[in-house]
Amino acid sequence: MHVTIENAERAIARAVEKAREIDTFMCIAVVDSGADLKAFRRMDDAWVGSIDIAIKKAKTAVFFGMPTGEIGKLSQPGGSLYGIEHSNGGLITFPGGLPIVDENGVMVGAIGVSGSSVENDHAVALAGAQALGSAELPSHPWRT
Amino acid sequence: MHVTIENAERAIARAVEKAREIDTFMCIAVVDSGADLKAFRRMDDAWVGSIDIAIKKAKTAVFFGMPTGEIGKLSQPGGSLYGIEHSNGGLITFPGGLPIVDENGVMVGAIGVSGSSVENDHAVALAGAQALGSAELPSHPWRT
Amino acid sequence: MHVTIENAERAIARAVEKAREIDTFMCIAVVDSGADLKAFRRMDDAWVGSIDIAIKKAKTAVFFGMPTGEIGKLSQPGGSLYGIEHSNGGLITFPGGLPIVDENGVMVGAIGVSGSSVENDHAVALAGAQALGSAELPSHPWRT
Amino acid sequence: MHVTIENAERAIARAVEKAREIDTFMCIAVVDSGADLKAFRRMDDAWVGSIDIAIKKAKTAVFFGMPTGEIGKLSQPGGSLYGIEHSNGGLITFPGGLPIVDENGVMVGAIGVSGSSVENDHAVALAGAQALGSAELPSHPWRT
Numbered sequence: 023m024h025v026t027i028e029n030a031e032r033a034i035a036r037a038v039e040k041a042r043e044i045d046t047f048m049c050i051a052v053v054d055s056g057a058d059l060k061a062f063r064r065m066d067d068a069w070v071g072s073i074d075i076a077i078k079k080a081k082t083a084v085f086f087g088m089p090t091g092e093i094g095k096l097s098q099p100g101g102s103l104y105g106i107e108h109s110n111g112g113l114i115t116f117p118g119g120l121p122i123v124d125e126n127g128v129m130v131g132a133i134g135v136s137g138s139s140v141e142n143d144h145a146v147a148l149a150g151a152q153a154l155g156s157a158e159l160p161s162h163p164w165r166t
Numbered sequence: 167m168h169v170t171i172e173n174a175e176r177a178i179a180r181a182v183e184k185a186r187e188i189d190t191f192m193c194i195a196v197v198d199s200g201a202d203l204k205a206f207r208r209m210d211d212a213w214v215g216s217i218d219i220a221i222k223k224a225k226t227a228v229f230f231g232m233p234t235g236e237i238g239k240l241s242q243p244g245g246s247l248y249g250i251e252h253s254n255g256g257l258i259t260f261p262g263g264l265p266i267v268d269e270n271g272v273m274v275g276a277i278g279v280s281g282s283s284v285e286n287d288h289a290v291a292l293a294g295a296q297a298l299g300s301a302e303l304p305s306h307p308w309r310t
Numbered sequence: 311m312h313v314t315i316e317n318a319e320r321a322i323a324r325a326v327e328k329a330r331e332i333d334t335f336m337c338i339a340v341v342d343s344g345a346d347l348k349a350f351r352r353m354d355d356a357w358v359g360s361i362d363i364a365i366k367k368a369k370t371a372v373f374f375g376m377p378t379g380e381i382g383k384l385s386q387p388g389g390s391l392y393g394i395e396h397s398n399g400g401l402i403t404f405p406g407g408l409p410i411v412d413e414n415g416v417m418v419g420a421i422g423v424s425g426s427s428v429e430n431d432h433a434v435a436l437a438g439a440q441a442l443g444s445a446e447l448p449s450h451p452w453r454t
Numbered sequence: 455m456h457v458t459i460e461n462a463e464r465a466i467a468r469a470v471e472k473a474r475e476i477d478t479f480m481c482i483a484v485v486d487s488g489a490d491l492k493a494f495r496r497m498d499d500a501w502v503g504s505i506d507i508a509i510k511k512a513k514t515a516v517f518f519g520m521p522t523g524e525i526g527k528l529s530q531p532g533g534s535l536y537g538i539e540h541s542n543g544g545l546i547t548f549p550g551g552l553p554i555v556d557e558n559g560v561m562v563g564a565i566g567v568s569g570s571s572v573e574n575d576h577a578v579a580l581a582g583a584q585a586l587g588s589a590e591l592p593s594h595p596w597r598t
Binding site for chain 2: 026029031043056058059060061062063064066073127
Binding site for chain 4: 314315320344346347348349350351352353354356361
């Protein structure tokens, strides 16, 4: 199941709203459950360097069906997934990427946000994901 | 000068409207005058392979301040720009990418469309560009 | 809808059988409807250079929902899609890649074959696709 | 000496069996002694992000004739191989990739597994390698 464009735009609109509430300037990407880009928006004054990070965060979240920050905990030096960022054309493993899970527990895509602190990036991504359902997957395997 | 996100979304909305009028399913990208992605939308049922093509068409149009199809005429075997597609991480030089020029003759970005015949791609890109001004640049050098 | 691994293996097994009948040594790839690799087999004595070609043919076929050779007709010098091979990390646009369409007309993935003449590559890909349904899509948009 | 396709498929079949025993969903790749892909299988519900990781683990194991986890011990900050992941188009240096060594002590290829914890990935790779011989190389130089 893939997120529709109508829903992807809805998630982005909510994320932008949240970004404004906390006075930030974000890049926001939504990918479908195949990790292919569905929609993207760069707010005025957002960092140009955040374009690629937002897209990679969204892809990373759908690649492994988990928040990017969870992967980052495991990819630290000495961690079990050290260096995983070298796969899949480059991952981003700090917070700001979240799966989008619909009301049936199906991962329909993911949202990635970049442009501020990782706490803010995460908060904006969460707002976007929750506009469509939640960011929490049932235990693997989920349906896609 | 860069296209604002409000205007980028306006161009995409008009392009989507045009795409529906001619019964097509498009990927539509808008980049700013620095060739950096500003907004993107993939209509439901659009080809997955068109994501990258739409973005590359928009970048190509702004890279050289001209319609992608014009570059394609020069990049044919024996042509003066033969092989230019190998530059800049990959160009797309057939129609569907157009500069976006505001009412002051300033190139503020470009739009790239992929998902149907090149004639349709061009028509949808043109509708999007014209929502903000035109796709025709004054003679080079233009202001960006 | 994505091809299952059981069906992907069935398509490859039939393709290998066909490859043997016509005395060839093939690389055979199956991707799902998101263009992500599902299964791959390189027959003994197949060209090493065919690994990447088989995978790219399968991806190309699913990217645009059509036989790779159809795209190749349009991407010749002077053609409307000249240079499209520069997109999506590199396309292969000569014959040997075919969509896999199930009995409901849904594109569930694609098969790519490389290792012999393009006629033989196509014949082997067709045998594989037909093991699961057909290689012929209803008119766009199909369901995925 | 290269692993035959018959043997590569046998290793993958055993690895899949092991993956099921421990209730996981894996991507499994086998490369030959030249690090070129021989066979690949993605079980249904395996992470899409694991495709590239499984292939890179197999390549990494054959590139240096050792388990990927052994390289990872040396590539930590301050370690003698720090940053080696940047070579060869991207290495994966955590566990899950193992050489495949035949009964004569010849490295005929490698197997890479991704889709669960590194402990599970390793266990599944080991089952696959042992279906053909062992994962333990005689001291370097080994024969290939």
